[in-house]
Structure formats: structure tokens, C-alpha cells
Amino acid sequence: MAENELKELKAREKAELSAPAEQTRPGPAFIPAVDIFETDQEITVLADMPGVKAKDLAIDLRENTLTLSGDVESPEGEKEEEVLREYRTGNYYRQFTLSEGIDQSKIEAALKDGVLRLRLPKVEAAAPRTIPVKTG
Amino acid sequence: MIIRRIGGWPTWEWKSPVGELERMRREMDRLSEALTGPLYREPLAGVFPLMNVTEDDDDYYVRAELPGIKADELSISITGTSLTVAGERTIPAENEKARYHRREREAGKFSRVISLPSQVDTSKVDARCVDGVLTVVLPKAEEAKPKQIAVKTS
Numbered sequence: 001m002a003e004n005e006l007k008e009l010k011a012r013e014k015a016e017l018s019a020p021a022e023q024t025r026p027g028p029a030f031i032p033a034v035d036i037f038e039t040d041q042e043i044t045v046l047a048d049m050p051g052v053k054a055k056d057l058a059i060d061l062r063e064n065t066l067t068l069s070g071d072v073e074s075p076e077g078e079k080e081e082e083v084l085r086e087y088r089t090g091n092y093y094r095q096f097t098l099s100e101g102i103d104q105s106k107i108e109a110a111l112k113d114g115v116l117r118l119r120l121p122k123v124e125a126a127a128p129r130t131i132p133v134k135t136g
Numbered sequence: 137m138i139i140r141r142i143g144g145w146p147t148w149e150w151k152s153p154v155g156e157l158e159r160m161r162r163e164m165d166r167l168s169e170a171l172t173g174p175l176y177r178e179p180l181a182g183v184f185p186l187m188n189v190t191e192d193d194d195d196y197y198v199r200a201e202l203p204g205i206k207a208d209e210l211s212i213s214i215t216g217t218s219l220t221v222a223g224e225r226t227i228p229a230e231n232e233k234a235r236y237h238r239r240e241r242e243a244g245k246f247s248r249v250i251s252l253p254s255q256v257d258t259s260k261v262d263a264r265c266v267d268g269v270l271t272v273v274l275p276k277a278e279e280a281k282p283k284q285i286a287v288k289t290s
Contacts, residue, residue, distance in 0.1 A: 006224060009184040009244035035227075035241050037234035044230070048241055050201035050268035075269060080190035080197060083253060087186040087201060114203035114268015 011086075017093055028090040032068065032116075036096070043102070043120040049092045050114035051075065059109055059118065066096045068116070184246040185221065185270075193282055196252055196274040203268035204241075210265065212272060214258050219272065222247035254280035 017029040035046040045066070049057070052070035060067040070092040101123035108119040185200035198219060202210070210223040227243040255277035263272045 006226075007244045009225060009242060009246045011182050011184040011186050013186075033240040033242075035239050036237040037230060037239075038237065039231055039233050039235075044234070046241060048203040048268070050203040053267060075199060075271065076188075076190055076197070077192065079192040081192065083189040083191050083196070084250075085188050087188060111267075113206060113265070114201070 014087060028088055029093045030090055031094050032070075032092045034094065040122075042122055043098065043100070045096070045116070045118040045120070047092075047094070047116040047118070048114065049111075049116055051089060052092065052111065052114065052116075054111045057109075057111060057116065059107075061098075061102060061104060061107065061120075064098045066098055066120075067094075068096075068118075069093045070116075183248045184244075185248060187221075187248070187250055189250070189252075191253075191276075194275060196256060196276065198250065198252075198270075198272040198274065200270045201268060202265065202270050205265065205268070205270075207265050210263075210270065212261075212263050214256070214261055214274070216258075217252040217255060218249050219252060219274070220247065220249045221270070221272075256280075 015031040015033075017031055032047040032049045034048075035044075037044055045068075047068055049068075049070045051072040053073075056071040056073075058067075058069045060069075072089050072091055074089060098120070102120045103123050106119075106121040110117045185202055188199045190197045190199075198221075200221065202223070202225070204227070205223060205225050209225070210221065212222075213220045222245075224245040225243050227241060252274065256274040257277050260275045261272065263270065265271075
């Protein structure tokens with residue numbers, strides 16, 4: 001993709017989660033848009049979660065299931081009255097199944113400008129061994 | 137033979153079943169709206185970014201979700217009651233060897249104008265982007281603020 005030929009961004013409604021598996025707060029839950037890519041060493045997840053503060057973001061890796069959930073507080077003050085509403089705010093929730101072993105102790109997560117960057121280093125593959133066969 | 141129908145549209149047109157479903161959906165929306173209050177409305181403008189506007193006695197608040205966009209990639213201007221938010225979202229290229237499983241995030245440029253309901257004090261507009269959410273605070277012009285009117289007893 002050429003950087004100088006940026007296309008126009010299209011307005012999209014946030015995808016809403018139809019059956020939230022677990023929810024701690026009432027209200028709509030949304031599925032964050034993600035990029036997931038891997039190299040030989042690690043898997044990287046980038047997720048758009050505008051409005052989530054680092055303290056309200058939970059990342060959980062259990063068995064092979066990665067769960068991202070972020071709570072969003074309403075940015076509006078109590079005295080504010082609605083004039084126009086085009087998007088809704090609510091929590092984010094998404095689960096992924098990872099096929100490879102992840103080194104839990106080396107996971108790194110950073111949240112910046114509403115984008116989560118999660119590094120999941122793979123467990124170092126056991127060095128290949130050749131097994132000598134004895135004769136006699 | 138000339139047949140004239142009085143009132144209504146000609147019925148010989150083939151009715152599209154999709155149109156009929158759409159009509160039923162609107163009807164259902166109206167019914168549930170009557171029961172539970174106004175529903176969330178579909179975005180009217182369809183232009184990125186989607187915006188929410190609220191007001192209190194002193195200010196208008198315009199908000200938009202712009203994840204991954206830095207303050208210096210945004211350009212915000214105001215003329216009269218028209219607020220323009222324009223910018224560019226870039227997603228830096230990753231490692232060449234990266235193999236993608238999902239690619240849902242989009243890069244691109246955008247420009248949107250929104251009209252405010254009344255005059256604002258253009259010299260005191262404040263904009264900030266926190267956690268990927270842009271908030272523009274626009275103080276209402278003095279004449280647009282609500283005023284208490286005392287009722288005198290004669």
C-alpha cells in the first residue's frame with residue numbers, strides 16, 4: 001500500500017457483541033477491530049479500544065484462549081444533554097484462540113491513544129534433536 | 137376503459153418483498169419507541185468520524201472516537217457555527233516477515249464538517265484527544281445562553 005495514496009476512511013458503526021459471555025456492567029458491549037500478525041518469534045495483537053484507560057483493561061490468557069476486555073466510562077458529564085448521537089459507547093470484549101504455546105512470563109501490553117499493542121512471545125521451540133540408533 | 141383510483145399509489149406495481157420488510161421494521165421500531173422511549177438512531181451523516189454532540193448551559197461538547205490518531209495528525213477549525221475536523225490515520229508497516237491472521241483496522245484520511253445549533257465563542261474553543269477520544273468544548277456565545285427571566289408580580 002502506497003502511503004501517499006491514502007483512501008478516505010468510511011464511517012462505520014461499531015460491531016456490537018450479540019451475546020456477551022460475561023459482563024460486569026449493563027449496557028452494550030462492542031467488538032474491537034484488531035490486527036493480528038505473527039512472526040517466528042511472536043504473535044502481535046493490535047486492538048482499537050478508544051476510551052479505555054489502562055486500569056480498566058483486562059487481558060487474560062488461559063489455556064489457549066486470549067480474552068480482551070475493556071471497560072469504558074461514559075465521557076459525558078451529568079449535566080450534558082444530548083444534541084446528536086451517532087455512536088454509542090460501551091465496554092469492549094473479544095476472545096481469540098491461539099494455536100501455539102505462548103510464554104506467559106514475557107507477555108507485554110501497551111495502551112496508547114486508545115490502541116492496545118499486545119506482544120505474545122512464543123515458547124521457544126525445543127531444539128531439534130537427532131537420536132542416534134545404537135547397534136548391537 | 138379508464139380506471140381511476142382515488143387516493144393511494146397505484147397497486148399494479150410489483151411490491152418488493154424487501155421494501156415490505158423494511159416498512160415492517162420501521163413499524164416495529166415505532167411501536168417499541170412508543171413503549172420504551174426513543175431508540176438509538178442510525179448515523180445520519182455517514183461520514184467518518186461519527187460524532188456525538190451534547191450541551192449544557194454554557195458549552196457544546198463534540199466527541200469522536202479516533203483511536204491511534206495523534207494530536208498533531210488532527211486539524212480542527214471553526215468558522216461561525218461550522219466545526220471542521222480533518223486528519224489522517226496512518227498504520228505503520230510492521231515487520232516484513234509478519235503473517236497476518238486478521239486485518240480489520242483501517243488507515244485513511246478524513247474530513248468532516250458539523251453544524252452547531254447556535255453561535256459559539258470561537259476564541260475559546262478547546263480540543264483534546266485522550267485515550268483515542270477527541271473532545272471539543274465550544275463555549276456558547278453570550279446571546280445563545282439560556283437566561284432566567286424573573287416574573288414580576290405587579
